Amino acid sequence: KLECCISGTHSMDLVALEPFGEYVSLPGLDCTFPGGYSSLPDRMVSALPEGILLLSKAVRTIQWRGSFHEEGDETRDFPVRVECEDGDTFLADHVIVTVPLGFLKEHHQNFFQPPLPKRKAEAICRLGFGTNNKIFLEFEKPFWEPQQQLLELVWEDESPLEEPSADLEANWFKKLIGFVVLQPPEQHGHVLCGFIAGKESEYMETLSDAEVLSTMTRVLRTLTGNPCLPAPRSVLRSQWHSAPYTRGSYSYVAVGSSGDDIDVLAQPLPEEPEDPRPLQLLFAGEATHRTFYSTTH
Template sequence: IATVPDKEPLSSTHLAPPSVGQYVRTEITRRLAILATCLKLECCISGTHSMDLVALEPFGEYISLPGLDCTFPGGYSRLPERMLSTLPEGTVLLNKAVRTIQWQGSFREEGDNARDYPVRVECEDGDTFLADHVIVTVPLGFLKERHQDFFQPPLPERKAEAIRRLGFGTNNKIFLEFEQPFWEPQQQLIEVVWENESPLEKPSTDLKANWFKKLIGFVVLQPPEQHGHVLCGFIAGKESEYMETLSDAEVLSTMTHVLRTLTGNPLLPTPRSMLRSQWHSTPYTRGSYSYVAVGSSGDDIDILAQPLPEDPKDPRPLQLLFAGEATHRTFYSTTHGALLSGWREAERLNQLLEPSRGSEGQK
């Protein structure tokens, strides 16, 4: 843990406190500063601006998978690429932004009066697709901003309220590449603690002056033979969203200042390159992932996951199905939660179509 004071880094020249009382106060202050950093780490894990926004009672419903994180060689994109490789060419259409999803309708292909469809998907480029069933996997952040006009007719009030109550925040990464490492060969993590902070006090709202203090530290990417000498910083909340509004040069300059301050080396070289995520400003995500906010519960996750129409006796069931990390009650905010929710909705369709498969062969 690197402890960062207000003005200058700690050194061996600091004198011991002269009294027991001063010593106790100093130690309490340091431990509170460490706890403040721990809460920032939890903000990154939960994808929230503040842990004051996260509901306590359902917090324990989240389940962590055992074992280490899995890093895909070549990045996350290799996972969908592998899935696409098993599908016929042209099955998946990219860069087809959807404007609206019309459901509970009766739509027909031009020239075909023998068959109608309950769902019509209209794209921003004017193309349309008719369907019996649509699985909606857009992020909760997008639903929060667009669900009123994205679905026609609008979603039932029960589902709209669940979307409103659930939390959705931002957690970004900042990658810094160096010519040579300034950290120890076996070092895995550099945590940053600001000595003047306490979880008992409200944090500063001056984002321009203090946004970088929300940074929890850096993970050392391993192995260097594969990644080079790279640190990956994590920052969440409003400060993370403010970071997205800055230029690359401004972020790089600030990160250099932070590292020079915590190492006490004013001559520490500037990183040779920087890469950062910008999840909040991306229009189709508007953040990173969900959390169960104060005023919501795991029941809201289940409500969001329920297919439409709500009436199980509707003659045209499962017109809209919902998947994505925000629809998994115990694995929300994770990639595996998103993947499992997609399998869940696919199986829901399989169960619906199974009788017709037996009587009609393939459908």
């Protein structure tokens, strides 16, 4: 279950063994940004001229291999035209595509005009993309020991030799690996962070906050043996699968694919060396790095 969370997959049976060894763990300690992850892009944006970054500007299609002109200016030729959902268009020499692999899996056929080359489309289909979610539970006061860092869950009626129950409604919470105690409490309050991956994680996204909180309360009462354990006072969870521009958390090298597929996904277009025009479509993001896939850096 822990490996499913790390790989962002429903089951380790879906993960290819040979390329699994190509993944590299970055040396050094984990870094926690004081203001959360958003402080990193905020810092990068602060170096840009004001008004240059457009948010809430969903893209409908990226047209490439074209010959587009600004209205009233026939002298400048652009190979790329980006059309937004609101009808606005932008002409460009290059576009860097950073949308997650989950979005590409669902939309690459219509997102690019002309469609991507067969080799790249097949790489997108073959590579794995799954869901790993976090469930944060805030408590009035801690029920765990001050030095405790981790609360792990093991269910007596489960065996690693048997297929887990497919009844998500009754058993989704059993995919939880447990809870990390957020440190320090002076900064975060008394908060546990649970991790859950796969189909069970996606099912959790369909439930209301109240249903998740109620189930977590039941699990923790079972775990501690205390039927009177106070319920968390609030719950916050990620919902990566239902987010329309992610459709999951991050990539893994699935059975039937290899690290070569990651390299193909990263390859800029057009590929023909004799094409005189510059590279038009460039691809970035975690699913384009052969040894650091699934990670932020």
